[in-house]
Amino acid sequence: MKLICFTALSALPVLAVPRDRGEWRAPKEGDVRAPCPMLNTLANHGYLPRNGKGISKAIAVEALSTAINWDFSVVSPLYDFAQPTNPDPNATTIDLNHLTTHNILEHDGSLSRQDTFFGPADVFHVDTWKETLSYFTTPNIDVGQAARARTARVVTSASTNPSFTFPQIGSYFDYGETAAYQFVFGTWNLDADDIKDKISTPLELVKYFFEFERLPFEIGWKRPQNRLTFDILVNFVIETQGLTLGQMNGTIP
Ligand code: HEM
Ligand SMILES: *[C@@H]1O[C@H](CO)[C@@H](O)[C@H](O)[C@H]1NC(C)=O
Ligand SMILES: *[C@@H]1O[C@H](CO)[C@@H](O)[C@H](O)[C@H]1NC(C)=O
Ligand SMILES: [Mg+2]
Numbered sequence: 001m002k003l004i005c006f007t008a009l010s011a012l013p014v015l016a017v018p019r020d021r022g023e024w025r026a027p028k029e030g031d032v033r034a035p036c037p038m039l040n041t042l043a044n045h046g047y048l049p050r051n052g053k054g055i056s057k058a059i060a061v062e063a064l065s066t067a068i069n070w071d072f073s074v075v076s077p078l079y080d081f082a083q084p085t086n087p088d089p090n091a092t093t094i095d096l097n098h099l100t101t102h103n104i105l106e107h108d109g110s111l112s113r114q115d116t117f118f119g120p121a122d123v124f125h126v127d128t129w130k131e132t133l134s135y136f137t138t139p140n141i142d143v144g145q146a147a148r149a150r151t152a153r154v155v156t157s158a159s160t161n162p163s164f165t166f167p168q169i170g171s172y173f174d175y176g177e178t179a180a181y182q183f184v185f186g187t188w189n190l191d192a193d194d195i196k197d198k199i200s201t202p203l204e205l206v207k208y209f210f211e212f213e214r215l216p217f218e219i220g221w222k223r224p225q226n227r228l229t230f231d232i233l234v235n236f237v238i239e240t241q242g243l244t245l246g247q248m249n250g251t252i253p
Helices: 002-009 037-044 056-069 072-085 096-098 126-133 143-159 166-187 203-214 231-247
Strands: 199-202
Touching: 002 096, 037 056, 037 096, 037 166, 037 203, 056 072, 056 199, 072 096, 072 231, 126 203, 143 166, 143 231, 166 203, 166 231, 199 203
Parallel strands: none
Antiparallel strands: none
């Protein structure tokens, strides 16, 4: 397994790593950003190009591996979904603002962004985020709270946005995004019997990340020790979908 990963990585072109990598800096005039708080964060720290432009698969794979221990098996398919957001059909890179195109990957019912119908879907929006936060009622979020927050945002959008849409790919990404922040900021306990106990995520890390688009090193976060693979992510998403159905039909408290 190690050998396979090593081979995949060494096949990538050598990437120049800028000197100021790691340091957080706000985006400058002309820099572009995404509706994704993590890609924005990694650009703000210089793991991705600070201007948000010209991101190839090789750059994305290296950045997410270095900064948050995400495996090629998960970043490669994610990148492949993102490539068509570049309006140039022959392009092999993306700019972060390409990801904002509605209903390719960007979808309604986001946790911290408005629906396109109401306003810009790329930038952080405090009232939307407050609704999400209202479901996080303990210092550590369990998977049940994270699932309810996701459901609530979709239900609110579906009932207030006359142009609400939720294509299947958007829905799948939506569950993936709720999984993603838990995997990056939470403590994994994937052998737990109850899905609700599989990750426990400090609320203050999640708030800091969403609100500042910055890695929360100064309040104690460290790069995850466990490497996130595609199988781990997909299994967690499938289990969260089951949990969500159970919460909605009242069989899971
Ligand atoms: C190549 C990798 C990635 C791509 C192409 C990508 C793309 C996107 C896009 C297009 C959205 C907007 C969806 C929407 O809310 O309308 C999004 C949201 C999101 N992404 Fe990423 N993302 C990537 C990696 C990550 C990683 C590694 C994390 C880890 C924390 C992450 C966490 C999130 C979260 C939490 C949201 C939801 C934001 C919200 O609902 O307000 N993403 N991503
Ligand atoms: C994309 O590549 C094809 C094949 O090389 C070419 O015919 C086409 O004009 C290119 N399209 C653009 C927009 O560059
Ligand atoms: C409720 O949802 C759960 C999880 O999907 C399912 O196993 C169960 O059969 C459902 N129960 C009812 C009464 O619909
Ligand atoms: Mg959205």
